[in-house]
Amino acid sequence: MTNDSIISYPSNFLSDINITIIFKENENYDTLKKQFETYGYGFLIPNIKTIILDGEVFLGDQGLTFDDMKFVEAHEIAHILMGHDGPRNEQDELEADLGAYKILKKHDLKKSIDRLIEQFENRHGIKFDESLLEIIE
Secondary structure, eight states: OBOSSEEEEEOSSOTTSEEEEEOTTSTTHHHHHHHHHHHOSEEEEGGGTEEEEEHHHHTSSSSOOHHHHHHHHHHHHHHHHTTOOSSOOHHHHHHHHHHHHHHHHHTTOHHHHHHHHHHHHHHHSSOOOGGGGGGGO
């Protein structure tokens, strides 16, 4: 589904999960913006199997790219695959980024992997190293 305020499609990583990109023209954007401020550029709504992404940061004028968007999508899918069900905590966030790395690598999304690695130390206080993958295996 697409119009000026929303784009929706099934995830490339987990087909029974929908990706919804919402823009400021959408009547629900102001409400969802509070969630973006709390959870970041995207978040999962498990009961409706939907990941909501802030279209204003990915496809607007804020400088993030399609590759960043795929990183966030893979991160949220990793939460699902790992059975994380809240509340949000640093260990789950670390595990989700490591899971996202594996998902992105499987789908050969090099630019998205590069973005994950670039952001990893800022997000977790440690440099990315593939040996960290042992945490999720």
